[in-house]
Amino acid sequence: MAKPAVILVGADKGGVGKTTVARTLLDYFTAHQVPVRAFDTESPRGTLKRFHPNLTEVVDVTQIGDQMKIFDTLANSSAAVTLIDVRAGLLSSTLKALNEIGFLDSAKKGQITFAVFHILGPSIASLDEIAETSQVVGEANYFLVKNFINNTTFFEWDPATYSSYFNRIKGAQEITVPKLNEMACEQVEVAGVPFVGFVANKNANGEAANNSFVLRGYVRHWLGNVWSEYDRVKLMDLVGSHDGASMPAATS
Amino acid sequence: MSLRSFVTIVTSPRPHVGKTLLARMLVDYQLHSERKVAAFDLNTRDAALSAFQPNHTTFSGVADIKGQMALFDALVADDGVHKIVDLGDDMFERFFLIAQDIRFAEEARRRGVAPLILYIGSADTASVEAYAALARLFPQAIMAPVHNELLGSAQHRDKYPPHGRGSALLHMPLLAPGLRRVIEQRPFSFVETSGSAAPDVPLEVHIELQRWIRKLYLEYRELELRVLMADLRSSIQS
Numbered sequence: 001m002a003k004p005a006v007i008l009v010g011a012d013k014g015g016v017g018k019t020t021v022a023r024t025l026l027d028y029f030t031a032h033q034v035p036v037r038a039f040d041t042e043s044p045r046g047t048l049k050r051f052h053p054n055l056t057e058v059v060d061v062t063q064i065g066d067q068m069k070i071f072d073t074l075a076n077s078s079a080a081v082t083l084i085d086v087r088a089g090l091l092s093s094t095l096k097a098l099n100e101i102g103f104l105d106s107a108k109k110g111q112i113t114f115a116v117f118h119i120l121g122p123s124i125a126s127l128d129e130i131a132e133t134s135q136v137v138g139e140a141n142y143f144l145v146k147n148f149i150n151n152t153t154f155f156e157w158d159p160a161t162y163s164s165y166f167n168r169i170k171g172a173q174e175i176t177v178p179k180l181n182e183m184a185c186e187q188v189e190v191a192g193v194p195f196v197g198f199v200a201n202k203n204a205n206g207e208a209a210n211n212s213f214v215l216r217g218y219v220r221h222w223l224g225n226v227w228s229e230y231d232r233v234k235l236m237d238l239v240g241s242h243d244g245a246s247m248p249a250a251t252s
Numbered sequence: 253m254s255l256r257s258f259v260t261i262v263t264s265p266r267p268h269v270g271k272t273l274l275a276r277m278l279v280d281y282q283l284h285s286e287r288k289v290a291a292f293d294l295n296t297r298d299a300a301l302s303a304f305q306p307n308h309t310t311f312s313g314v315a316d317i318k319g320q321m322a323l324f325d326a327l328v329a330d331d332g333v334h335k336i337v338d339l340g341d342d343m344f345e346r347f348f349l350i351a352q353d354i355r356f357a358e359e360a361r362r363r364g365v366a367p368l369i370l371y372i373g374s375a376d377t378a379s380v381e382a383y384a385a386l387a388r389l390f391p392q393a394i395m396a397p398v399h400n401e402l403l404g405s406a407q408h409r410d411k412y413p414p415h416g417r418g419s420a421l422l423h424m425p426l427l428a429p430g431l432r433r434v435i436e437q438r439p440f441s442f443v444e445t446s447g448s449a450a451p452d453v454p455l456e457v458h459i460e461l462q463r464w465i466r467k468l469y470l471e472y473r474e475l476e477l478r479v480l481m482a483d484l485r486s487s488i489q490s
Contacts (some may be wrong), residue, residue, distance in 0.1 A: 181317055183318075212321045214317070214324045214325055214350075216354075217353060217354020217355060220354065252436050
């Protein structure tokens with residue numbers, strides 16, 4: 001049996017699209033038939049839970065009881081992957097808490113696979129976040145995600161400066177999430193379903209919906225590009241699975 | 253799924269090769285066959301199809317998402333309506349890029365709609381290369397090269413091979429010089445002139461026009477039947 005994998009999705013700034021990235025990851029693992037569970041730390045009301053209600057539990061990651069709920073169940077859970085969508089501003093403190101409870105040591109010893117998806121914002125402050133998290137991230141698989149879904153321009157970044165921060169984290173890899181058409185993005189939000197559900201034209205109850213074929217096509221094309229990035233960084237190898245994914249057809 | 257209707261895209265990356273004339277003929281062919289038809293005019297420079305066939309044509313665009321939704325959602329709708337798209341050279345690339353991204357041809361097929369591209373060939377290399385690229389990008393579509401005799405006698409058969417089940421070369425017969433003046437009046441319907449001659453059309457012009465219409469209708473009907481027969485054969489075999 002593969003060792004459990006924990007994926008932390010976070011940013012120290014809000015509005016950079018970390019829940020969007022978390023949703024693409026849940027879709028990706030589900031499409032690869034990897035059992036996955038998620039914890040949404042936007043307590044008491046979680047955005048991730050709205051899109052993936054059957055996979056997601058809302059927790060307060062600052063509370064010991066909820067930390068136990070997540071980390072004490074890793075070995076016994078049927079889920080091979082545990083994804084934690086960390087509330088804005090809590091990435092550094094969550095990593096510090098994981099260090100304190102010995103979780104990062106377990107990852108260092110190879111007992112747990114640990115990955116961090118650090119979603120970057122367009123401002124220079126994001127580079128400071130990298131510097132801060134690099135001190136505690138240890139042996140985690142570190143992914144710096146440039147999220148262009150909202151047409152973000154990383155205008156403040158000097159490439160040389162960015163590289164110097166980037167290189168502080170050993171083995172860090174960069175992932176690019178491309179832009180998705182605004183209306184397509186908005187319609188998925190309104191539908192409140194996973195991206196794959198929108199592509200397959202299903203509503204939240206799994207029944208046939210009436211979404212635009214064009215918008216579904218855009219979402220499928222975009223999601224395919226995002227998943228290509230996950231394939232490129234060999235995410236399935238990281239979580240110890242090698243099954244192929246299947247994107248739903250845009251059936252009516 | 254068996255094919256129930258067609259989305260016929262009349263196109264070429266070159267201007268002035270007879271796209272709108274062919275699209276007009278196809279709209280009238282569907283009306284003549286007492287079928288439901290909807291036409292989409294994708295020409296930014298000259299909305300000619302809209303002017304000739306105002307009652308059946310929607311002026312369309314693919315520049316923004318709303319235009320794309322209005323167009324492509326209508327094209328793939330399995331509503332029994334035959335759709336004709338007059339795709340101008342100015343929108344040629346953008347249209348097919350979007351169609352590829354959203355997998356238009358696959359979705360149309362899935363809904364029983366046959367995507368048929370009528371490509372008016374010309375001798376230039378860019379046109380030949382664009383045809384080959386479309387055949388590669390849209391394996392689900394049927395691509396029929398069109399030889400418009402007005403562009404010359406050379407048919408360039410080797411450069412424009414028919415692509416997809418049932419496809420074949422479609423001939424567009426030469427239009428006699430005297431006819432052009434008649435059919436360029438806007439609006440104009442070939443169906444409405446197919447009965448008795450209009451009062452302002454000389455009898456010999458009317459007869460010549462009918463001969464030309466019949467030739468083109470016959471060409472298209474044969475192509476349609478070939479595609480449907482090929483689809484039927486394929487359904488039986490699978």
